[in-house]
Amino acid sequence: MSAVLTFRDFQPGAILGRRSLTLDRALLRPWEDLFPAEAPLSTAVPAGLLTAMMLRTYAQLVTPRPPGNIRARQRFELLALPPVGARVTTELRCLGKEIRNGRRQVHFGAEMCDRAGSPLLIERSTILWAA
Amino acid sequence: MAGRSETAAGQIRSSLIESSLKVDDALIRRYAAMTRDGNPLHLDPAFAAATPMGGIIAHGTLLLAPLWQALEQTLGRERLAGIVLDIRFKRPVRPGDVITAGGTRRRDGRSYDVWVEAADGTRVIEGTALSTATPARGTVRTLVQPRKKPKPGSRRPPV
Numbered sequence A: 001m002s003a004v005l006t007f008r009d010f011q012p013g014a015i016l017g018r019r020s021l022t023l024d025r026a027l028l029r030p031w032e033d034l035f036p037a038e039a040p041l042s043t044a045v046p047a048g049l050l051t052a053m054m055l056r057t058y059a060q061l062v063t064p065r066p067p068g069n070i071r072a073r074q075r076f077e078l079l080a081l082p083p084v085g086a087r088v089t090t091e092l093r094c095l096g097k098e099i100r101n102g103r104r105q106v107h108f109g110a111e112m113c114d115r116a117g118s119p120l121l122i123e124r125s126t127i128l129w130a131a
Numbered sequence B: 001m002a003g004r005s006e007t008a009a010g011q012i013r014s015s016l017i018e019s020s021l022k023v024d025d026a027l028i029r030r031y032a033a034m035t036r037d038g039n040p041l042h043l044d045p046a047f048a049a050a051t052p053m054g055g056i057i058a059h060g061t062l063l064l065a066p067l068w069q070a071l072e073q074t075l076g077r078e079r080l081a082g083i084v085l086d087i088r089f090k091r092p093v094r095p096g097d098v099i100t101a102g103g104t105r106r107r108d109g110r111s112y113d114v115w116v117e118a119a120d121g122t123r124v125i126e127g128t129a130l131s132t133a134t135p136a137r138g139t140v141r142t143l144v145q146p147r148k149k150p151k152p153g154s155r156r157p158p159v
Helices: A025-034 A047-061 B025-035 B045-049 B060-075 B140-144
Strands: A015-022 A070-078 A087-100 A103-113 A119-128 B019-022 B083-089 B098-105 B111-118 B123-131
Touching (some): A015 A047, A025 B025, A047 A103, A047 A119, A047 B025, B019 B060, B060 B111
Antiparallel strands (some): B019 B098, B098 B111, B111 B123
């Protein structure tokens, strides 16, 4: 087995995993430090932070990644902004892969839901895979 | 009182309220820590210099932060739910760059061409933001469906 996930390892349609996290103060504080204009966060979680949390879930589930991957395209469907303190769960899957113009492209799909299972954010992304 | 997305005349804004971000090494490192994305393309100058990027670049999703802010400032948080944001990353952004996110309303009246550009005007992100929320009467609907001229002799009011 390769030391890192390679293009060959991805199975289109496969669920890569799911992760839950609570959008609590410990998680919001770094965001407020990065974007003071949005502080203090007291009601709904900003879309930018939800986007960052999706990246975090991807980084945790799709590992070890080869160095040098590049994000090429992203599509978000924002259905609701959860309140501060909400527990959310994100499921990640591989939607497909292809070689286009000589470059390896892997397509991912993620869906973030609240505790009741209602979708909050649906994402599709294409990453140029380095290995 | 008109919402943030509406002008005094009740039409949705023709452009997004722009939002800017100064990108630097500290911002990239902190974003990497928060997202647990330790791609050396964002963190390791020697590695990044040896790639086609030629040096450190910012995370693509970090560049979306000012775009989300522009949408929220313009539409209001309550109208952000229902947005479909579809974007392509066109150019890398490097430490020291100042980026600005904005957009212009499309002819359909319910979506925007959106962009993030560097200080020199180079587009680093391009795409569309489509509002799927039910439009308020007299705002988006008016723009989507231009008034029809009544036929001569018709008693029906224009739609």
